[in-house]
Amino acid sequence: MTTKELKQKSVEYRKKILKYIVKAKAGHTGGSLSCTDILNVLYNEVMNVSPENFTSPDRDRYIQSKGHTVEALFVVLADQGFFPEEDLETLCQYKSHYIGHPTRKVKGVEQNTGALGHGLPIAVGTALAGKLDQKNYKVYTLMGDGEMPEGSNWEAALTAAHYKLDNLCVIVDKNTLQITASTADVCNTDPLDEKWKSFGWAVKEVNGNDVDALKEVLQSLPFEEGKPSVLIAHTTKGKGVSYMENVLKWHHGVPTKDEYEQAIKELDESLLTI
Amino acid sequence: MAEQINTLPYKANLEVYSETLQRLAETDRNIIAVTSDSRGSGKLVPFGKKYPDQIIEVGIAEQNLVGVAAGLASCGKKVFATSPACFLTARALEQIKNDVAYSNNPVNVIGISAGVSYGALGSTHHSLHDFAALRAINNITVVAPADNWETAQAIELAANIDEPVYLRFGKKPMPLLKENNNEKFEFGKGRVIAEGNDVLIIGCGETVYPALEAVQILKEKGIAATVVSMHTIKPLDTALLARLASTCKAIVTVEEHSIYGGLGEACASYLLQHGICKPFKIVGIPDEYTVTGSQGEIFDHYGINKEGISKVVEALLK
Ligand SMILES: Cc1ncc(C[n+]2csc(CCOP(=O)(O)OP(=O)(O)O)c2C)c(N)n1
Numbered sequence: 001m002t003t004k005e006l007k008q009k010s011v012e013y014r015k016k017i018l019k020y021i022v023k024a025k026a027g028h029t030g031g032s033l034s035c036t037d038i039l040n041v042l043y044n045e046v047m048n049v050s051p052e053n054f055t056s057p058d059r060d061r062y063i064q065s066k067g068h069t070v071e072a073l074f075v076v077l078a079d080q081g082f083f084p085e086e087d088l089e090t091l092c093q094y095k096s097h098y099i100g101h102p103t104r105k106v107k108g109v110e111q112n113t114g115a116l117g118h119g120l121p122i123a124v125g126t127a128l129a130g131k132l133d134q135k136n137y138k139v140y141t142l143m144g145d146g147e148m149p150e151g152s153n154w155e156a157a158l159t160a161a162h163y164k165l166d167n168l169c170v171i172v173d174k175n176t177l178q179i180t181a182s183t184a185d186v187c188n189t190d191p192l193d194e195k196w197k198s199f200g201w202a203v204k205e206v207n208g209n210d211v212d213a214l215k216e217v218l219q220s221l222p223f224e225e226g227k228p229s230v231l232i233a234h235t236t237k238g239k240g241v242s243y244m245e246n247v248l249k250w251h252h253g254v255p256t257k258d259e260y261e262q263a264i265k266e267l268d269e270s271l272l273t274i
Numbered sequence: 275m276a277e278q279i280n281t282l283p284y285k286a287n288l289e290v291y292s293e294t295l296q297r298l299a300e301t302d303r304n305i306i307a308v309t310s311d312s313r314g315s316g317k318l319v320p321f322g323k324k325y326p327d328q329i330i331e332v333g334i335a336e337q338n339l340v341g342v343a344a345g346l347a348s349c350g351k352k353v354f355a356t357s358p359a360c361f362l363t364a365r366a367l368e369q370i371k372n373d374v375a376y377s378n379n380p381v382n383v384i385g386i387s388a389g390v391s392y393g394a395l396g397s398t399h400h401s402l403h404d405f406a407a408l409r410a411i412n413n414i415t416v417v418a419p420a421d422n423w424e425t426a427q428a429i430e431l432a433a434n435i436d437e438p439v440y441l442r443f444g445k446k447p448m449p450l451l452k453e454n455n456n457e458k459f460e461f462g463k464g465r466v467i468a469e470g471n472d473v474l475i476i477g478c479g480e481t482v483y484p485a486l487e488a489v490q491i492l493k494e495k496g497i498a499a500t501v502v503s504m505h506t507i508k509p510l511d512t513a514l515l516a517r518l519a520s521t522c523k524a525i526v527t528v529e530e531h532s533i534y535g536g537l538g539e540a541c542a543s544y545l546l547q548h549g550i551c552k553p554f555k556i557v558g559i560p561d562e563y564t565v566t567g568s569q570g571e572i573f574d575h576y577g578i579n580k581e582g583i584s585k586v587v588e589a590l591l592k
Pocket residue numbers: 028030031032034066068069114115116117143144145146147148173175177178179237251310311312334336361
C-alpha cells in the first residue's frame with residue numbers, strides 16, 4: 001500500500017474499533033487506538049499470513065500478548081478476510097465467540113491471551129519450533145509497557161537470547177500509561193532499551209503511530225543476525241481522538257453517543273489532511 | 275422473605291471491602307494494601323489517597339505481589355494482597371502455597387472480581403478453580419462472603435488473626451441475606467439463612483442470594499428449604515453440615531466455581547465419609563468451555579438462579 005492508503009486504513013480501523021466498542025458497551029479503547037498503526041503495518045505490509053495460508057506451517061505468527069486490546073485485532077482480522085465483519089456485531093454478547101480477549105475460536109487468532117505476561121513465552125516456543133524445523137517464518141508479539149513487570153517476560157527474554165531466536169520480534173506498545181497511572185508512576189521500567197539490550201536482544205525504537213517509519217523498521221528484521229529483536233514503539237494512548245489522547249480513563253472507557261459522534265467526526269476530518 | 279430483604283440498601287462486597295479497610299486503617303498503621311495495577315478494580319483508590327504510606331504498588335506482577343506481601347506480613351504488617359482472583363490464584367499460586375501458607379506468613383489474599391464477575395472478558399479472567407486449588411493447600415482459610423455484612427465481618431476478622439486467609443468477592447451489589455441480630459461471625463461457622471425440613475441448599479458468595487430466592491418458588495410447590503451461607507469453604511463447618519443433612523431429604527450445593535473441587539465436593543466428601551447419604555446435586559459451572567456473557571447471563575445459562583435451583587431441588591425430591 002502507499003503511505004496514503006496505509007494512513008487511510010488506520011483511520012478506517014480506528015473508526016471500526018470505536019463502533020464495535022460502543023456496540024458491545026465494553027472494550028479497551030485507549031490501548032486499541034495506540035496499537036492500530038502497528039497492527040495495520042504488520043498485517044498489510046510485513047507478515048505473511050492470510051485466511052488462505054492460516055493453516056500452513058510456514059505462515060508468520062502474530063501473538064497478541066496485550067490481549068485486552070482485542071478490538072484492534074478483531075477489526076484488522078475482519079479486514080483481512082478471516083471472518084465477516086458483521087460477526088463483530090456480537091462482540092461480548094451471550095454465546096458469541098468474540099469475547100473481550102483473543103481466543104482461537106476466532107479464525108486468525110493464534111493464541112488465547114488476556115492474562116498479561118503469557119505472549120512472549122509462547123512466542124519463544126513458536127520461534128524455537130521454527131528454528132528446529134528450519135522454517136523461515138517469523139514470530140511477532142505485541143506487549144504493553146505496563147505489562148513489562150511480569151517476571152515471565154524476562155524469563156522468556158533469556159531463553160530467546162540463549163537460543164539466538166532472530167526469527168522473533170517483540171513490539172512494545174510504549175504508550176506510557178496503564179490503568180492506575182502512568183507506567184513511570186506505577187512501576188518504572190525505564191531505561192527499557194537498556195534492559196532488553198542487557199538481556200541479549202537487538203533493540204530499535206520507532207514512532208509507533210507513524211506507518212512509514214513502522215514499515216521501514218519492521219522490514220529490516222532481524223535487527224541483528226543471531227539475536228531476537230525488540231521494537232520499542234512510542235505511541236499515544238487513545239491516538240486519533242483528541243479527548244482520549246493521553247487520558248487515563250480511556251484505558252477501558254466506552255464513549256457515550258455524543259462522544260462517539262465527536263470521535264468519528266474528528267477521524268473523518270483527519271482523512272482530509274492525509 | 276427474599277422480597278423483604280431485597281429492599282434493604284446494598285452494595286458490591288468489593289466496595290464494602292474497601293470501606294472496611296479504610297476504617298481499620300484509621301487506627302492501625304500496620305494495615306497495608308498491596309496492589310498490582312489493581313487499586314481501581316479493588317476500589318482502593320480512596321484508600322490510596324487517604325493512606326499513601328499504607329499502599330504498596332508493585333506493577334503488573336502478581337507473583338511478586340504475593341511474595342512482597344509475605345515479606346511484609348513476616349514483619350508484623352497486616353497485609354491485604356489485592357488483585358483479581360483469577361491471577362492471584364493461578365499465576366501466584368506457588369507464592370500462596372510456599373510463601374504464605376507453608377511459611378505461615380499471615381497474608382490476607384484478596385481475590386477481587388472472582389468467579390465469572392468479569393463475564394465476557396473470558397476464561398483468562400474467570401476464577402472457577404480457586405476453591406479447588408486452595409482447598410488442597412494446607413494452612414489457608416478459604417472464604418467467600420455472601421453479603422455486605424459477612425464481608426465487613428470477614429475483613430475485620432482477617433485483619434486481626436495471625437493466619438493466612440483467602441477472601442474472594444464479586445462486583446455485583448449483594449442484598450443483605452437477613453437482618454442481623456447481634457449474630458457473631460466466625461470463619462468455619464456457616465450461617466443458616468432460612469429453615470425448612472425438605473431440602474438443604476448450601477451456597478457461598480454470590481450464589482447464596484439466588485438460593486434464598488428459590489425458597490419462595492419452592493414454598494409455592496409445598497417444599498420447605500433450609501438455606502446455608504457456607505462462607506468458609508475451608509475449614510468447612512462439618513458440624514452444621516452433618517446436623518442439617520441428617521434431617522433433610524435432599525441436598526443441593528450452589529457455587530460460582532467449577533463443579534469440581536469446590537464447595538459441593540467438599541460437602542459431598544464429608545457426608546459420604548460419615549455415612550450420611552442423601553440425594554445430592556452440585557450446581558456450578560460444568561467442565562466445559564465457559565459460555566460467553568455477563569455474569570448474569572452465565573449464571574442463567576448454567577441454572578445458577580432461582581428457577582434453576584428450584585428445578586434441581588424438585589428433580590431430587592421426585
Ligand atoms: C496478569 C494480568 N494482570 C492484570 C491484568 C489486568 N489488566 C488488563 S490491562 C492492564 C493494564 C495494561 O497496561 P499496558 O500493558 O500498558 O497496556 P495498554 O496501555 O497498551 O492498554 C491490566 C492491569 C491482566 N489482564 N493480566
